[in-house]
Amino acid sequence: MIAVQGRGGVMLRHHLKEMIESSPKKRISYHDYMAAALYAPTIGYYASPKKKIGSRGDFYTSGNVGDAFGRSLARWFVHLIKVCGISPKIVEVGAGDGKLAYDILVYIKETEPLIWDSLTYVLVETSPYHKKAQQERMGMFKQAFFASGAEEWTSMDGIVFSNEFFDALPVHVIEKDDGALVEVFVTIKDGHLLEVKEPLSNPDILSYLTERSVTLHDKQRYEIPLKMVEEYEKIASNIESGILLTIDYGYIQKEWMEPAHHQGSLRGYYQHEMIGDALMYPGDMDLTTHIHFDTLMDRGERNGLGTCKLYQQHEFLLKTGILQELKEHQETDPFSKTAKRNRAIRGLIVPGGFSEHFRVLVQTKNLAVTAKVFPE
Template sequence: MQQAIKKRIKDSLHNRISYSEYMNIALYDDEHGYYMKHAQKVGKHGDFLTTSELSSAFGRAMAHLFVKVVEHHLLPPIICEIGGGNGKFAEVVIDEWKKISPNTVDQLTYYMIEKSSYHQQLQRNELFSNQLIYFKTVEEFLSQVGEFNGIVFSNEWFDALPVEVIEKKDGLLYEVWITLEGNRLVETYIPVTNQHILNYLSTYNLSIAEGQRFEIPLDMIKAIERLGVMVKSGIVVTVDYGYTFQEWEHPARRRGSLRGYMQHQLVEDPLQNIGEMDLTTHIHFDSLIEKGKQCGLQLTTFKRQREFLLMIGLLQLLEEHTSTDPFSNRAKANRSIRSLLMEGSISDYFHVIIQHKNLELEESFLIDLIKHK
């Protein structure tokens, strides 16, 4: 992977590549990219955990929400998950759907957009479901399926998309690029010339402080535009970590959020362990929501994950039992639910955004729908 990056730099016009190009190679190169390689990435023996991996209660609660939407004839039973990883979320949702809505499960279609052939194979080996239809990219989905009516779900997809990096030095804005110093990868600074970066700053009225580093999520903006094309009528559920623009102004975030994760340890230098670690950034919630509106995706709700799970009735999944065995199935299921609601749990770090298109689905209506028996 290092050789591939260095070759790309040497072959470039000015012997440098942008951070977005660097991330795209490091994460998605067909042969050596982190997400593409045949190795475990999610879970105890991987590099990071997702909510779905930590607790099956998350997928169960989402399945109940999806079923409510379908049984009240808002949408057909069609789900499109983007970046499904090891398939744990899809497995739980389909299993729970079978239990709570046997009358609709036969009509359930589950599209999976997963770029990694390794993860696709994991899913095929584990899920054993003829309801899953696979695609490698959103573009492939659009070419074969086109716009559809249904539910789009993603968990930590946006945070893994490449970003541009800028920094303000001596009153001027610079793009941070990657070049070679001898045989070593280093950062270099050039004045901002990318008009898309300037448009992003102007559109959202962003002012970068002296010494501040900031990621510009141009790929996220493109992804939202594609979601707007994909969804004819439906809801888009996004689970991810990030900040509002106001939160980005906090001094603690002056150096941006681009980091690596390897064996569950944070690696501050994104130029280390190339192809061997995850690269991630905190997403911009405000531009995700505002760009969504421009693409017809109206905001339904935006909540911290704990609040959202309480809103959709996670506690209703708790089961009464008299067993004193802490390892009984019911005891373990109840602990799984509580683990998502505890202070200091993974739910402190994630938010859930639901957007809707061509539906009457304000948050108050969503709450009434969930409460309806």
């Protein structure tokens, strides 16, 4: 693939060059590289004024494949509020362009006027580009409020959820090389970004490996999600009672040790093509990793959250009633609105479909009616 770098990408490369050359050892961690490439003000991928989601962007999310995903979540949220007595407050962390929030709010407005009148929906998002898109899309809803971080909402009673939030956070990269653990850094030579390895010395990484009892095979790469842990702790500690829902792709520790995952999971997405080299197209390409679900479960327990279950996404959607979104029709046109919508729904629930790589972690805190978390 030949790519023409945009102005933001050129500026980001210059920014990275300055970061590397000003560092004492002329290299930066993958964590710092990803943080700059994704979040540097005005020039990072998520901070830049560029369309990222959908056919004209670089990737899709479940919430952008029609409205059935959002309506299924909304149907479940209504159940939690009416049956489990959860407060009618919803916080979406990493709310992106607001499409999912819009679909959820439209469903509640159409079907539950009593809940609608008392509902609060907080969209948490750091990207200025996406925040502007949210406000343009959600301006009609007095129920919608906008925040930049978890510190802006505290002592939460209600529903907190994220959809593909943790996978976009920076990670450190380590490897076992000839029997010794090394950290992989990023440097620059003759204008090209390159990897360099040094003996692992970061105490936070070493502490994570000890805590998780991680043992690597030789030549195995492994991402250390210190930022994920930090952000999750902020979220979990702000919940007094309710539901914490995490939708993302990732593995538990046993799966991380399978040979198929020995090269790690750090990759890029550029114009809907997966790019194995994370150093290509900085600023113009999304970067992502698979998350560590067992870490979230353990950290949740430390913060008083109990794990209901880790579901496959299609399994979760079936439990929340997505089949109710299918509509009968007699149209012969396969490209009609109804036909396309039904295909999108089937694509979310059939084997090998959009949901195949996604999982849903449901955690609860101080709920009186945990047995009825899902409709029967």
